[in-house]
Amino acid sequence: MKNKALGILPAALAFVVLSSNAQAHGVVAHTVEGGVGVRVEYDSGHPVAHAEARIFAPEMPEEPYQSGFTDVKGFFMFFPSKPGEWRIEIDDGMGHRAVKSILMDEESVLQDAVTVPSRNRWKETVMGLLVIIALFSILAFWMSRTRINEKA
Amino acid sequence: MHISEGILSTPVLAGGGVIAAAGVYVGLRSLNDEDIPKTAMMTAVFFTASLVQVPAGPVSMHLVLNGLMGLLLGWSAFPSILIALTLQAVIFRYGGLTVLGVNTLIMACPAVLVHILLSPFLRMAQSRARVLVVGACAGLLGIAGGMAFVALAFVLTGRSMYGVAGLFVVTHIPVLLVEGVFTAAMVSFLWRMKPELIESRSYVT
Numbered sequence: 001m002k003n004k005a006l007g008i009l010p011a012a013l014a015f016v017v018l019s020s021n022a023q024a025h026g027v028v029a030h031t032v033e034g035g036v037g038v039r040v041e042y043d044s045g046h047p048v049a050h051a052e053a054r055i056f057a058p059e060m061p062e063e064p065y066q067s068g069f070t071d072v073k074g075f076f077m078f079f080p081s082k083p084g085e086w087r088i089e090i091d092d093g094m095g096h097r098a099v100k101s102i103l104m105d106e107e108s109v110l111q112d113a114v115t116v117p118s119r120n121r122w123k124e125t126v127m128g129l130l131v132i133i134a135l136f137s138i139l140a141f142w143m144s145r146t147r148i149n150e151k152a
Numbered sequence: 153m154h155i156s157e158g159i160l161s162t163p164v165l166a167g168g169g170v171i172a173a174a175g176v177y178v179g180l181r182s183l184n185d186e187d188i189p190k191t192a193m194m195t196a197v198f199f200t201a202s203l204v205q206v207p208a209g210p211v212s213m214h215l216v217l218n219g220l221m222g223l224l225l226g227w228s229a230f231p232s233i234l235i236a237l238t239l240q241a242v243i244f245r246y247g248g249l250t251v252l253g254v255n256t257l258i259m260a261c262p263a264v265l266v267h268i269l270l271s272p273f274l275r276m277a278q279s280r281a282r283v284l285v286v287g288a289c290a291g292l293l294g295i296a297g298g299m300a301f302v303a304l305a306f307v308l309t310g311r312s313m314y315g316v317a318g319l320f321v322v323t324h325i326p327v328l329l330v331e332g333v334f335t336a337a338m339v340s341f342l343w344r345m346k347p348e349l350i351e352s353r354s355y356v357t
Contacts (some may be wrong), residue, residue: 016338027156028245121203121244128239129196135235143185 037077038100040070040090047074051092058084080104153216153298153324154240155235157248161309168305169253173236173262179230191228194221199236202246211326219294220257220335222266222285223274223341226347228306229263230256254305262297266290273349283343285337291335295328322340 040048050069053076057065070076070090080086083104090098171323173240183191200214221229234256235303240246247255288348299321 107180124243125200125203128199131239132192132196132199132235133342136188136195139183140185141185142190147185 032079033081035077035079036086036102036104037075037089038102039087040074040076040098047072047094048092048098049074049092051090051096054089056087056089058082058086061087092117153213153258153295153301153302153327154237154247155251155258155302155305159309160251160254160305164305164308165250165254168251168257170254172230172253172260175227175230175257179232180225182227183231187225187228191225191232194229195232195236198233199239202240206306213324215334216259216295216327217299217331217335218263218298219266219290219292219331220287220338222263223271223290223335223339225263226267226271227264229267230260233260233263236283238317243327250306258298258301258305259294262294263303265297266293274343277343280340280343284342287336287339288330288332290339291329291332294335295324295331300329301322304332331332 009107024150038053040053042048048070049072051074051099053068053070054064055066056063057080065081065086066078067144068076076083076088078086078088080102086104087104088100088102161327199222201217205216218229221232225232234252236257237247237252237255238249240254243280270286270290274283275281277286304322328345339350
């Protein structure tokens with residue numbers, strides 16, 4: 001039995017290690033500042049709104065680094081991850097297309113815009129476990145009382 | 153495997169809520185005094201299992217363990233999963249309160265399916281190898297069933313969700329494998345150390 005009991009230790013240890021390295025599964029949005037952007041407009045001066053935009057990184061000319069759409073005022077923003085020539089392609093889907101290259105040097109490459117501190121989930125987890133214990137204790141108490149009442 | 157708020161249509165959310173409520177009712181009816189500690193323990197395990205992350209390409213998934221819950225709890229998996237999901241939504245912001253019904257269905261229905269299909273085999277199993285096979289099948293079926301329900305919820309919401317549903321299935325394949333191995337190991341361990349946990353399960357009366 002002692003050997004069997006020892007078998008639980010590696011499993012428990014693995015569970016704790018994996019849990020301690022846990023990443024957030026919920027999705028949280030943070031405000032950031034900076035970035036590089038373009039504003040696209042027709043030669044009439046009107047913005048190219050909701051046009052498809054694709055960003056190509058310096059050493060990946062074929063595979064888009066990022067894709068999306070310009071906003072209603074023709075803006076499109078991105079965060080370059082390394083120095084070099086970044087290419088932006090804008091296509092409004094109606095035959096109009098613009099290509100713009102932006103040279104980024106070492107200094108202008110943005111570092112992490114914000115450092116999000118990893119949340120310590122231990123307190124939250126313990127709180128949740130206590131709630132579970134409390135809920136099932138109440139349920140057990142309620143069920144035993146119901147049974148006593150039925151017998152009476 | 154949690155679907156966030158704002159993705160599913162109102163009819164799907166409402167329908168999921170009603171069916172989940174029915175499942176929780178059946179689960180509570182089947183619960184007896186002796187099952188409460190086991191159900192509480194499995195609720196706690198399910199709640200904390202979401203912190204164990206499984207890398208899956210650019211994203212990370214977490215253990216679900218609904219197959220294990222199906223084998224150990226039967227229909228009681230419904231109230232157990234509902235409580236755990238509620239706490240996860242409130243504390244960790246997983247999923248959301250309006251999606252609670254659908255998320256409960258996604259994880260509890262496969263658990264009940266595992267209970268119906270695999271519990272008899274587990275009860276008859278005489279060797280560790282067979283227990284491992286049943287455990288692995290429970291883990292795989294739990295996740296595969298959950299994926300099927302997620303895909304169904306997306307498809308019922310509208311055509312635009314087809315691509316998302318496909319991506320969801322592909323990214324969950326690593327979880328499928330990890331869950332199968334983990335559930336097999338857990339069931340085998342319980343079968344040797346605490347067989348009464350496996351033998352006493354909630355049945356609808």
